[in-house]
Amino acid sequence: TWNQMSIYDDHIRLWNEGVLPENYTVETLMSKHTSKPRNPKMAQVFYRAGFIEAWGRGYEKIMKAFDKANLKRPEFTVEQGGVTATIYREIFMSVRGDVKPNQTDTEPIQTDTKPIQNRTKAEERAIILDAVKENPLITMDSLSDLLKITKSSVQRRLDALVKEGKLRHIGPTNGGSWQVIE
Numbered sequence: 001t002w003n004q005m006s007i008y009d010d011h012i013r014l015w016n017e018g019v020l021p022e023n024y025t026v027e028t029l030m031s032k033h034t035s036k037p038r039n040p041k042m043a044q045v046f047y048r049a050g051f052i053e054a055w056g057r058g059y060e061k062i063m064k065a066f067d068k069a070n071l072k073r074p075e076f077t078v079e080q081g082g083v084t085a086t087i088y089r090e091i092f093m094s095v096r097g098d099v100k101p102n103q104t105d106t107e108p109i110q111t112d113t114k115p116i117q118n119r120t121k122a123e124e125r126a127i128i129l130d131a132v133k134e135n136p137l138i139t140m141d142s143l144s145d146l147l148k149i150t151k152s153s154v155q156r157r158l159d160a161l162v163k164e165g166k167l168r169h170i171g172p173t174n175g176g177s178w179q180v181i182e
Contacts, residue, residue, distance in 0.1 A: 002082075010089055017082040026076045026083075029059045069135060124149065125157050129166060129180055136177040 002017040018038065020029070035056030037043035046052045059076070066073045074087045119127075124147055131138050131146055143154045161167035168179045 008089075012087045012089060014085040014087070015080070015082050016084075019081070020078060020083065026078060029076065030063070032056070032060075069137070071135075119147075121157065121160070124153075125161055125166075128154070128157055128161065132167065132178040133180050136179060138178065 004013075004015040006013040006015075020026075021036070024033070033056055035058075037055060043052065043055075052058075063073055071090055072088045074085050077084045077086075127147060128143060131143060135142075140151050140154055143158075144151045147154065147157075158167065158169075162169065166181055168181055170177050170179055
């Protein structure tokens with residue numbers, strides 16, 4: 001089957017070739033439903049890697065993860081002989097400075113008035129904790145861009161937060177997520 005990913009400033013569009021099972025709609029996928037993997041070999045790989053715990057819960061888990069991160073849910077549509085997922089890039093737009101997530105146009109945008117070079121390591125760790133609360137899947141590159149420090153400096157701040165018991169990494173080193181410990 002064919003797959004296509006298009007990346008735009010404000011969203012990512014993923015398209016996968018193939019029709020839904022007979023009598024299924026996008027709404028069916030969002031509710032409890034039976035599931036039969038289209039590619040059993042690929043499904044088995046993901047199951048053994050720990051990415052799948054049960055068939056038929058993927059969309060539900062996706063929606064819960066977006067809700068937990070306080071992000072707009074992706075939209076799914078059936079079009080052009082396939083299924084399209086549109087994932088909005090609120091975090092990217094926020095980090096880039098175009099949009100502040102969950103903020104209306106009438107609210108003032110808070111800015112950090114303290115010069116970057118005068119921030120203490122403790123202040124940088126606080127910024128990291130806030131960024132992780134907003135997006136548990138935030139990457140080292142994004143944190144580096146946000147703080148305007150090197151990735152190795154970000155790694156040292158993350159290590160310190162883990163050692164202090166304020167932050168925990170969940171999952172594989174590449175692709176895992178962060179959890180702030182309150």
